Every structure is written in C-alpha cells, then in structure tokens.
Amino acid sequence: MTESTKQPGPERWQRWIAGTVGGTGLFLAYQYVASLKRLANTTGGMDSEFSKVAQSEHLSYLIGQNLWVLVGYLLLWLAAVFLVLPVVAVFRKRFPSSRRGSVALPALIVTLAIHGYFVVRLMHARPYFMNDDQFGHWYHRLLELPPESWRPWVNGALFGVLPWVALWVVAIWWLRRFGPRVRGGIVAVVAVLVVAVLFLNRDASPVQKVQIQGKQPPNVIIIASDSLRGDRIGYSGYRPARKDGPAAEGVSPHIDKWAKDAVRFERAYSPIGSTMESSISMFSSTWPHTHGVRHMFPQREQIEATQAKIDTMADVLSERGYDTVAIGDWCANYYNQIPLGFRDISVSSFDNFRIYVSQAVLLAHFVVPVYFDNPVGYKLFPQLGSFAQFVTPEVVTQRVEDKLAKQATTGRPFFWHVFYSCNHLPYRAATKYKQMFTDPAYRGANKDYVAFDINEFVSGTNMEDKLKALSEAEVRQIRGLYDGCTREFDDCFGRIMAALEKEGLADNTIVVMCADHGDDLYEPGVTLTHGLGFNGADHCSHIPLAITGPGISGKSLPEQVRTIDLAPTLLDFLGIEKPASWEGKSLAGWVDGTEQPKDLPFYGETSFPYILFRVPGVERPDISPMDEMTTIDRDYNYHFVLKPEWEQAVITSKQRCLRTRHWKVVATPTKAGDRHYGLFHLDSDPDCRSDIASGRPEVLEPMKAALDSWIDDHVETSIQAIFPNGEPQG
Numbered sequence: 001m002t003e004s005t006k007q008p009g010p011e012r013w014q015r016w017i018a019g020t021v022g023g024t025g026l027f028l029a030y031q032y033v034a035s036l037k038r039l040a041n042t043t044g045g046m047d048s049e050f051s052k053v054a055q056s057e058h059l060s061y062l063i064g065q066n067l068w069v070l071v072g073y074l075l076l077w078l079a080a081v082f083l084v085l086p087v088v089a090v091f092r093k094r095f096p097s098s099r100r101g102s103v104a105l106p107a108l109i110v111t112l113a114i115h116g117y118f119v120v121r122l123m124h125a126r127p128y129f130m131n132d133d134q135f136g137h138w139y140h141r142l143l144e145l146p147p148e149s150w151r152p153w154v155n156g157a158l159f160g161v162l163p164w165v166a167l168w169v170v171a172i173w174w175l176r177r178f179g180p181r182v183r184g185g186i187v188a189v190v191a192v193l194v195v196a197v198l199f200l201n202r203d204a205s206p207v208q209k210v211q212i213q214g215k216q217p218p219n220v221i222i223i224a225s226d227s228l229r230g231d232r233i234g235y236s237g238y239r240p241a242r243k244d245g246p247a248a249e250g251v252s253p254h255i256d257k258w259a260k261d262a263v264r265f266e267r268a269y270s271p272i273g274s275t276m277e278s279s280i281s282m283f284s285s286t287w288p289h290t291h292g293v294r295h296m297f298p299q300r301e302q303i304e305a306t307q308a309k310i311d312t313m314a315d316v317l318s319e320r321g322y323d324t325v326a327i328g329d330w331c332a333n334y335y336n337q338i339p340l341g342f343r344d345i346s347v348s349s350f351d352n353f354r355i356y357v358s359q360a361v362l363l364a365h366f367v368v369p370v371y372f373d374n375p376v377g378y379k380l381f382p383q384l385g386s387f388a389q390f391v392t393p394e395v396v397t398q399r400v401e402d403k404l405a406k407q408a409t410t411g412r413p414f415f416w417h418v419f420y421s422c423n424h425l426p427y428r429a430a431t432k433y434k435q436m437f438t439d440p441a442y443r444g445a446n447k448d449y450v451a452f453d454i455n456e457f458v459s460g461t462n463m464e465d466k467l468k469a470l471s472e473a474e475v476r477q478i479r480g481l482y483d484g485c486t487r488e489f490d491d492c493f494g495r496i497m498a499a500l501e502k503e504g505l506a507d508n509t510i511v512v513m514c515a516d517h518g519d520d521l522y523e524p525g526v527t528l529t530h531g532l533g534f535n536g537a538d539h540c541s542h543i544p545l546a547i548t549g550p551g552i553s554g555k556s557l558p559e560q561v562r563t564i565d566l567a568p569t570l571l572d573f574l575g576i577e578k579p580a581s582w583e584g585k586s587l588a589g590w591v592d593g594t595e596q597p598k599d600l601p602f603y604g605e606t607s608f609p610y611i612l613f614r615v616p617g618v619e620r621p622d623i624s625p626m627d628e629m630t631t632i633d634r635d636y637n638y639h640f641v642l643k644p645e646w647e648q649a650v651i652t653s654k655q656r657c658l659r660t661r662h663w664k665v666v667a668t669p670t671k672a673g674d675r676h677y678g679l680f681h682l683d684s685d686p687d688c689r690s691d692i693a694s695g696r697p698e699v700l701e702p703m704k705a706a707l708d709s710w711i712d713d714h715v716e717t718s719i720q721a722i723f724p725n726g727e728p729q730g
Contacts, residue, residue, distance in 0.1 A: 015098075015103055016085065016088060016089050016092060016103055017081075017085065018103070019088065019101075019102070019103020019104040019106075019107055020081055020084050020085045020088050020103060020104075020107040021077075021081055022103075022104040022107070023084070023088075023103070023104040023105065023106070023107025023108035023109075023110075023111060024077060024080035024081055024084055024107055024108070024111045025077060026104070026108055027080075027108055027111045027112065027115070028073050028076060028077055028080070028367075031073075031365070031366070031367055032069075032070070032073055032365070035069075035364045035365040035366065035367075036066065036364075038364045039066075039360065039361060039364035061354065061357060062357060062361060065357070065358055065361040065362070066361055068381075069361065069362065069365050069368070071380065072365075072367065072368065072371075072372060072377075072380060072381070073367065075376075075380075076367060076371060080111055080114070082170065082174070083114060083166075083170055084107050084110045084111055084114070085107075086169075086170050086173040086174065087106075087110050088103055088106050088107050088110065090173075091106055092106070115370070118370050118371065119370060120142055120143065121158075121159050122369060122370050122373075123142075123143060124143055124155055124159055125159070143155075175187075216411070216413065216508055217320075217322075217413040217574065218413070218508050218509065218510050218549060218550055218573070218574060219413050219414045219415070219416075219505060219508060219509040219510065220317075220322075220414070220415045220416070220509070220510045220512070220570055220574070221414070221415075221416045221417075221418065221496070221500075221509060221510070221511055221512070222416070222417045222418065222512040222514065223418045223420075223492075223493055223496060223511065223512065223513055223514075224417070224418070224419050224420070224512075224513070224514045224515050224516060225419075225420045225421075225422045225423045225485075225486075225489040225515055226275055226331040226419065226420065226421050226422070226423055226424040226515065226516055226517075227423040227424045227425070227515065227516075227517060227518060227519040227530055227540075228422070228423045228486065228489065228514075228515035228518065228543065228544060229423075229515070229518035229519055229521075229539050229542060229543070229544070230266075230267075230268060230515075230518060230539075230542040230543050230544045230545070231539065231542060232251065232482070232483070232486060232521075233251065233252045233255060233256075233486065233544050234250040234251055234252040234253065234255065234256040235252070235255065235256045235259040235260075235264060235546070236266070236544065238250075238251065240437050240480070240483045241437070241476065241479075241480070242436075242437045242438070242439075242480065245436070246432075246436050246487075247436050247437050251437070251483045251486040251487050251490065252486060252487070252489075252490040253490065253494075254490045254491065254493055254494030254497065255490050255493055255494075255513060255546075258493075258497060258511075258513070258546075258548065259513070259546050259554070260554050261548050261552075261553070261554040262511075262513075262546040262547055262548040262552070262554055263546065263547050263548075263552055263553070263554065263555055263556075263557060263590075263591050264545075264546045264554075264555070264556045264557065265545040265546070265557050265559075265561050265587075266556055266557065266558045267542070267558060267559065267560040267561065268514070268542070268543050268544070268545035268560075268561050268562070268563065269538070269541045269542055269543070269560065269561070269562055269563070269602040269604065269659070270282075270515075270516060270517040270518075270541050270543055270562075270563045270604075271287055271288055271541075271562060271563065271564065271602075271603060271604050271605065272288050272294075272517070272531060272604065272605055272606070272607050273517040273518070273530040273531025273532070273540040273541055273604075273606070273607055274295070274296050274517065274530070274531040274607035274608065275296070275331060275334060275516045275517070276293060276296050276298075276334035276337070276338070277293050277294065277295065277296065277607060278516045278517050278563065279334065279340065279516055280293055280306065280310070280338065280340065281563060281564050282516070282563045282564065282566055282567065283312045283313050283314065283340045283341070283417075283567060284310035284311065284312050284313075284340070284567070284581075284582070285313075285564045285565075285566075285567040285568055285578070285579075285581075285582035285583055285584040286310060286564065286581065286582065286583050286584075287564065287583055287603065287714070287716075288605060289605075289714050290583060290714065291306050291309065291310050292305055292306045292309070293306050293338075294605075294607075294650070294651055294654075295607055295608040295642060295650055296607060296608050297608060297630050297639075297640050297641050297642040298337075298641065298642070299633070299636070299641045299642065299644070300633065300635075300636045300639075300641075303337055303338050306338065307338060309581075310581065311579035311581050311582070312340045312341035312567075313341070313415070313567040313570065313571065314339075314340055314341030314342045314343075314415060314417075315341035316341075316571065316576060316578075316579065317413075317415045317574075317576075318341060318343055320576065321412065321413065322412075322413050322414055322415045323343075323344070323407065323410075323412050323413070323414040323415070323416075324341065324342045324343050324344065324414070324415045324416070325342060325343070325344040325345075325346070325403070325414065325415075325416045325417070326339070326340070326342040326344070326345050326346070326347060326416070326417045326419070327346045327347065327396060327399055327400055327403070327416065327417070327418050327419070328346075328347040328348070328396060328417075328418065328419035328420065328421075329347070329348050329391045329392065329393065329395070329396050329419075329420060329421045330348040330387075330391065330421050331419060331420070331421035331424050332347035332348065332419040332421075333347055333348050333349055335347050336349045337639065342417065346399060347391075347419075348385070348387070348391045353632045353638040353639070353640060354638045355383060355387075355638075358383045359383075359387050362381060362383070362384070362387075363387070368381065368384075369390075372384070373390060392430075393420050393421070393422055393430075393488055393489070393492050394430075394492075396418065396420060396492070397492045397495050397496065400416075400418055400496055400499065401495065401496070401499045404496075404499045404500065404503050404505065405499070405503055407503070407505070408503035408504060408505055418496065419516075420489055420492060422485045422486070422488050422489035422492070423482065423485045423486060423489060423515070423519065425450055425452055425519070425528065425529070426449040426450040426451075426452045427449055427450050427478065427481040427482050427484070427485050428448070428449040428485075429449075429481070429484045429485045429487075429488045430488060433484035433485065433487050433488040434448055434449070434481055434484045435484070436483070436484050436487055437479075437480040437481075437483035437484050437487070438477055438480035438481060438484065439473075439476065439477065439480065442473070442477050444473070444474060444477065445474075446474055446477045446478055446481065447477070449481060450478055450481065450528070452528075463610070463611050464527070464611050464613055464614065467527035467528055467529075468527055470522070470527075475521075475522045478521065478522070478528070479521050479522070482519070482521060493513065497511070507550070508550060509549065510547065510548070510549030510550070510552075510570065510573055510574075511547070511548045511549065512545070512546070512547050512566070512570070513544060513545075513546045513547075514543055514544060514545045514546075514563070514566070515543040515544060516543070517530050517531065517540055517541060517543060518530060518539045518540045518541060518542050518543055519539065519540055520536060520539055520540050521539065523536050523537055523539060523687060524536060524537075524687040524689055525537075525687055525688065525689055526539070526540075526613075529610070529611070531606055531607035531608070532606055532607070532609070532610060532611050532612075532613060533606060533611075533613040533655055534604065534606070534655050534656075534657040534664075534666045534688075535613055535615065535666075535688065536687055536688055537686050537687045537688060538604075538657070538659065538664075538688075541602070541604050541657075543563065545561070545563075545566070547569075547591070549573060551573075551592070552573075552591060557587075557590060557597055559590070559597040559598060559599045559600070560599040560600055560601075560602055560659065560660075560661060561587060561600055562584065562600060562602055564582075564583055564584035565584040565585050565586070565587055565600065566584070567582065567584060568582055568584045568585060568586040568587075569586045569587040569588050569591070571586070572586040572588035572589075573588055583716070585600060598719075598720075599660065599661045599719055600718075600719070601658060601659070601660060601706070601716065601717065601718060601719050601722070602657070602658070602659040603656070603657070603658055603707070603710045603716065604656065604657040604658075604659075605654045605655070605656050605657070606654045606655045606656075607654075608626070608642075608650065609623050609650060609653050609654075610626055612653065615668045615676065615678070616691070617676070618668050618670055618676045619670055619671040619672070620653070620668070620669070620670070620671060621649070621652070621653045621669055621670070621671050622671065623649065623650075623653055624646075629642060629643055629646040629650070630642055630643065631643055652669055653669055654669070655667065655668050655669070656707060656710070656711050657707075658703055658706060658707040658710070659682070660703070660719050660722065660723075660727055661682075661719070661727060662681065662682055662683055662727055662728065662729050662730070663679065663680070663681060663682060663699055663703060663727070663728075664679070664680045664682055664688060665677055665678065665679050665680075665693075665700065665703040665704060665707055666678045666680075666688075667704075667707055667708075667711065675708075677693055677700065677704050677707075678691040678693055679691060679692050679693035679696055679699060679700045679703070680692070681696075681730065683729070683730065684730070698728070699728055702722045702723060703722060705717075705722075706721075706722045
C-alpha cells in the first residue's frame with residue numbers, strides 16, 4: 001500500500017520524525033552496546049594486577065565513565081536527526097510508502113553512510129586512531145583510489161568543502177519549514193551566537209611588546225624526542241636501509257641542515273635510561289643518587305624531597321624574568337608530578353591510573369575519536385587532552401608555533417622544553433612516516449607499530465626470551481618503524497625552526513636538540529627497551545646533543561660528555577652563575593675554544609627492573625613483576641608508586657656502568673649480594689661481547705674502585721684520577 005500524497009501534513013511529519021528518531025537511535029544503540037562488549041573483552045582478556053584492580057576497586061568509576069559517554073551519544077542523536085531527517089523527508093516525498101520501517105530503514109542507511117564518511121575523514125585527518133582498530137582496513141584503500149597527484153584536490157573537496165555545502169543545504173531545508181518571522185529569528189539568534197563565540201575567543205587585550213634596556217638576553221629552547229639515539233641521526237653518519245622516494249633524504253634532513261651550524265657532541269650519555277629520572281638529572285645537573293628519584297614510580301614523599309633539594313635551570317631563569325614553559329605529549333607527563341621549576345606546563349597527564357581507565361573506556365567507544373576530537377569534545381570529555389592518541393606530535397608542534405607567535409609580541413626572554421614521544425615504543429608514527437622506511441611487502445604483526453603486549457610486560461611473563469625470539473625480518477621492520485619516528489620528529493623540529501625565523505626570534509635563540517635517553521634495537525647482546533641493562537653498546541644511554549645560538553660556530557666534538565653537563569653549559573652561555581648544588585661541568589669553554597676538551601667519565605645506572613637481563617655467569621637477584629611491586633596511591637592522584645618494601649631491592653638490583661674513552665666496566669648485582677664486574681675494550685669490542693676482566697687487572701682494578709666509590713659513596717672520580725699515568729688504549 002502506498003502513502004497518499006494527500007495525507008495530512010502533521011501526520012506525515014510525525015511518521016517521518018518518529019522513523020528518523022528510531023533509525024538513528026538504533027544505529028547509536030548498536031554502537032554503544034558494541035563498545036561495551038569491546039571494553040569487556042579488552043579488560044577480560046588482561047591478566048595483570050592492574051586489570052584486576054580496575055575491575056574490582058574502580059568498577060564504579062568504569063560504570064560512571066560509560067554512563068557519561070551517553071551524553072555524547074545523546075548529542076550525536078540530536079545531530080543525526082537534524083542531518084538525516086531532511087534526506088529521509090525528500091526521499092519519502094519522492095517515493096512515498098507507509099509500510100512498516102519505510103522511514104526507519106532509510107534513516108538507518110543514511111546514518112550508516114554519514115558515519116562511513118566521518119570514519120574515512122578520521123582516516124584522512126587522524127590515521128593513528130585506526131592503527132589498532134577493529135573497524136576495517138578497507139578505509140585505507142578508499143583514500144588511495146585517486147591518483148596521487150589528484151589527492152590534495154580530492155581530499156580538499158571531500159573533507160573541506162563537502163561538509164560545509166551539506167550543512168548549508170540542510171540548514172536551508174530546515175529554515176524553509178518555518179515562516180518568515182521564525183526564519184528571521186533563527187538567523188538572528190545564530191548570528192548573535194557566532195559573534196559571541198568570536199568575542200569570547202578573542203584575546204582580552206593586545207599584548208604590548210616589552211621594551212628592555214640594553215641587550216636582549218638570549219632565549220633558550222630545548223627540543224627533544226624520547227628515546228632518540230645518538231647514532232641513528234643523519235649528521236652522525238647514519239643512513240637508513242631504504243633509500244627510495246621520501247626515504248632518500250634520510251631520517252633527519254631538517255636537523256642535518258640545522259646541525260651544520262651547531263656544536264655537535266658525538267658521545268653524549270644519559271645517566272639513567274628512563275624519562276623522569278633522566279630529565280631531573282638534566283635540568284638539575286645532578287646524578288640520580290643525588291636528586292633521589294631512582295625509578296619511574298616514586299612516592300609522593302620522594303618527589304617532595306627531590307623538589308626541596310634540587311635547583312633547576314628553570315628555577316634559575318624564572319628568577320631572572322624568563323618565561324619558562326614545558327610543552328609535550330604523553331612522554332612529558334612527568335611534569336605533572338614534578339614541574340622542575342617550569343611555571344607553565346602544557347603536557348598530557350597520562351601517567352595516572354584513572355587516566356588509563358578513562359582512556360580504555362572512551363577509546364572503546366569509537367564515536368569519541370570520530371566525532372569528539374574538537375573543541376566541543378574537549379569540553380564534554382576534558383580528559384581527552386591527556387590521551388596519547390589526541391595530543392600527538394602534530395598537536396604539540398601547533399601549540400609551539402602558536403605560542404611563539406604570541407611570545408614574539410612580548411619581548412620577554414624564554415626558556416622552553418619541547419618534548420616529543422616520537423621515538424618511544426611502540427614506534428607509532430603517522431601513516432606516511434611508518435611506511436617511509438619499512439618494507440612495503442611486510443604483512444606481519446609489527447606492520448604499523450611494535451606489537452608490544454603491555455600486559456605481558458608489567459606481569460613479567462618471560463619477556464626476555466620473547467623479545468629475543470623475533471626473526472631478522474621482524475627486526476628490520478621494527479628498525480624501519482623507528483626511523484620513521486625519527487623523520488616525524490625531524491619534521492616537527494623543522495617547523496619549530498621555521499616558526500622561530502618567521503617570528504624574528506631565531507638570531508637570539510639558543511637551540512638545543514637532544515633526547516632523554518636512547519633505545520636498543522636488536523644490536524648484538526640486546527633486544528628492545530631502554531634503561532634495563534648495560535649488556536651491549538649502550539645505545540639506550542647514548543643521545544644526540546647539538547647546540548646552536550649567538551656566538552656558536554659549527555663543529556664536532558668527539559670527547560665524552562653527560563647530560564648533567566648541559567645546564568651548566570647553557571647558564572655559562574647566558575652569563576649566569578650555576579647553583580652550588582650542580583654536579584655537571586660546563587662545556588662552554590670547549591665550545592668557544594678557551595678550554596681544551598677532555599673526556600668526562602660516564603657513570604650510569606639502570607632504572608626500574610621490568611626485566612633483569614641475563615649476564616653470563618651471574619645469578620641475578622629475585623625481583624617480582626612490576627604489577628606486584630607497585631600500587632595505585634589514591635591520595636596521590638592515583639599515580640602508580642613503588643611499594644615501600646620493594647624500594648631497597650630495586651636500588652640494589654641496579655646494574656651500574658662506568659665508561660671512559662677506551663674502556664667500560666659493568667657492575668651486576670648477584671643473588672648472593674655481591675657484585676660481578678665485567679670489563680670491555682670499546683675500541684676493539686664496541687658491542688661489549690667479550691668480557692676481559694680476568695686478563696686486564698691493571699685496567700679493571702682502578703675502574704672498579706672508581707665505580708664502587710660512585711655506587712657506595714656517591715663520589716665521581718675523573719678519568720685522570722682513575723689512570724694517573726694516562727688511560728691505556730689497548
């Protein structure tokens with residue numbers, strides 16, 4: 001039976017509205033239920049202590065988060081009715097029918113089509129959301145259908161022009177449903193709202209440029225990527241295996257060009273391969289045993305004690321009128337625990353159990369990244385600003401560019417730390433980067449990022465053997481992913497350099513490019529990860545370090561330095577005396593040629609013992625998995641903290657290392673409570689595969705004594721004091 005075209009208007013409208021509400025509601029109800037099932041499967045498949053805590057002690061929070069998401073679904077329902085009803089009405093007016101579902105079914109189909117469009121749009125704008133999806137990789141292929149030369153135009157029309165045209169057509173359709181007076185009122189209200197939004201978003205008052213008497217103090221900006229290695233960057237001589245297409249420029253074309261005018265420290269080392277601890281060391285110029293944070297799960301009391309005892313570079317410069325800012329993504333989350341003197345913090349707050357729980361909930365609901373990665377979404381779900389998937393390197397770079405534009409108007413000197421997660425495991429970069437250096441024919445588990453099971457990692461399920469079991473093809477893929485991450489960081493670095501030039505700040509800004517630590521990438525004797533051992537060539541300690549600025553000329557320095565030496569060097573450049581508590585040495589004299597460079601001793605320690613890697617002939621101490629040694633402190637903003645009873649065991653289980661120019665000694669604690677010492681000749685055995693401790697006692701004994709003094713008495717011994725008659729070369 002067909003619907004009569006003479007049917008009364010109100011009755012037909014009621015049917016259209018009811019059917020549209022039902023069809024769109026059915027789609028959203030399915031999405032909600034499917035998301036709950038996905039979340040249940042995810043948490044149910046985990047077997048760590050934290051997943052058990054989430055399901056028992058935080059169940060009400062989990063439920064509350066899922067209920068709050070319903071507000072988002074309600075907004076989407078209203079928006080769907082607004083968009084779908086005009087399409088359904090036009091369709092049913094042209095093809096009338098009064099059969100059951102004659103409105104709801106077309107409404108459901110139109111809703112599916114709109115949702116498909118927005119998923120493709122997400123794939124274009126935020127491809128990283130699709131890396132670990134269960135939503136179908138065929139979306140990737142849709143974007144690849146147009147010829148490559150056409151894609152900018154096609155994508156611009158599809159994702160830039162089409163939404164506004166569609167919204168304009170729908171708005172006109174709705175306005176025509178009302179009389180002239182109502183239409184005029186609606187237009188007036190919309191106009192007032194637009195003006196109000198523009199008014200509220202404007203700067204309250206224009207910033208007047210500060211007039212400073214005398215010479216403007218130099219600015220300082222430190223740009224770093226977590227886990228960036230010193231030997232896998234272009235200016236260090238590294239060339240990736242793949243050299244076709246965009247890969248032909250290497251992993252760091254922008255940094256390489258900039259570094260020609262930089263002083264480049266070839267052998268710079270971080271004292272501990274873990275972000276929070278190494279960053280405290282860098283900015284307070286102190287060894288980890290001095291500042292007191294020895295692992296990544298400190299208790300509140302430890303953080304407070306550290307803040308009370310250290311003097312940071314940001315503290316020093318803030319007192320002298322500098323604008324001090326830390327900007328970063330999830331790897332910079334430690335600033336929420338310990339700000340290190342920076343007055344303005346713009347980073348993710350990822351290292352918090354409730355953030356983990358909230359992320360698990362919101363990302364299980366796929367409508368969140370599809371429809372709420374925008375100002376409305378950030379108002380409705382403010383925790384989105386803490387999620388790694390939302391605060392991406394692109395977002396960080398845009399924040400830096402925007403802030404530089406404002407900073408240029410103030411005339412105020414600044415000290416900024418811009419910290420990216422680009423090179424951190426699981427090496428998850430945007431699509432164009434992850435494909436740049438990898439094998440196009442690869443189809444394994446590590447295609448888009450390292451298939452790293454965090455549940456296995458925190459539960460200690462024989463990870464060393466699992467990491468060692470990878471094939472050569474998998475290792476090549478992982479290294480290619482890492483190189484793509486470096487290229488992503490390089491592009492971010494290049495944009496910041498361009499912004500400094502654009503805003504007229506480049507000539508008076510000291511720029512530092514570095515990392516917090518490096519990473520192991522399956523070199524001889526090691527697998528993945530960082531901060532867990534000194535069994536190999538110490539790639540997880542070796543970082544890039546290069547500096548440009550007023551009065552600095554480009555040159556390369558091969559002498560060994562430490563990250564604790566950076567802050568004293570920068571203060572010397574600024575003509576500011578360093579605090580008495582600092583333990584690093586200024587390298588400014590090396591840079592300006594007034595002091596002869598001499599190798600500095602590198603002392604290092606491992607961080608939290610996720611894995612105690614095996615050492616030949618050594619029985620390591622017994623250490624429980626991470627999820628058994630840590631707990632969630634509800635009174636400390638739900639941070640993960642080490643249980644007090646494990647504090648001493650974690651410290652005493654640490655491997656320690658001392659490197660000179662030609663030698664390396666490693667102290668490995670044993671289950672019996674003593675230390676095993678391994679000695680390696682770096683010139684002939686850079687990967688430290690042959691322990692020659694028994695054959696070179698004249699080298700071992702003085703290095704062992706120096707390392708013991710550093711471990712037990714916290715005293716640093718210089719290389720000259722270790723070898724008064726000169727360091728043996730072979």
